[in-house]
Amino acid sequence: DVKVTQSSRYLVKRTGEKVFLECVQDMDHENMFWYRQDPGLGLRLIYFSYDVKMKEKGDIPEGYSVSREKKERFSLILESASTNQTSMYLCASTPADRGRAGYTFGSGTRLTVV
């Protein structure tokens, strides 16, 4: 089974803190994604990476950055956390040649910024 593992299930951080969300996949997938899920808005793409050290902005990249130093690991960074970044964060991966067939998601990190 493909596994996408997100390091934290729940996080509580203070406004202004720098926050790191980690994601690791074990199937040698090229593509990795960060989405956030909010009620009434569905899943919105924050950032996307199709290779080590490569990244692309998604639909809502403001206030976020990413890092992909190794193929299996894709980190989402909140440079200065704000309350409007309270959300469920979902990491996903897919092989380069099967993007249309769907993604494998991690279990999510529920982040609360106070």
Next chain:
Amino acid sequence: DQQVKQNSPSLSVQEGRISILNCDYTNSMFDYFLWYKKYPAEGPTFLISISSIKDKNEDGRFTVFLNKSAKHLSLHIVPSQPGDSAVYFCAAPRGMEYGNKLVFGAGTILRVKS
């Protein structure tokens, strides 16, 4: 710009009856659609997909219907079971030029009452 729309935030159905979840899209270039299911505190999991060359795809209790002229698809669950209670997301890949990144609808919460 919400290219995939799920206009019903929630749906409540009696066990054993049919559940019908609807999805509309605006981009006529979409040619492949997916449904994901998400339980609380878990990541979305792939449920069923359909290519635009078909108008129906069936997998056990789940059937997806596609009406290209109306830009509408629906997911039918027959018979509905309490374990089907979850959030259902409709999604479509944006196209090769966008790396086939998925765009999601807002989701529909399905509650199956026993």
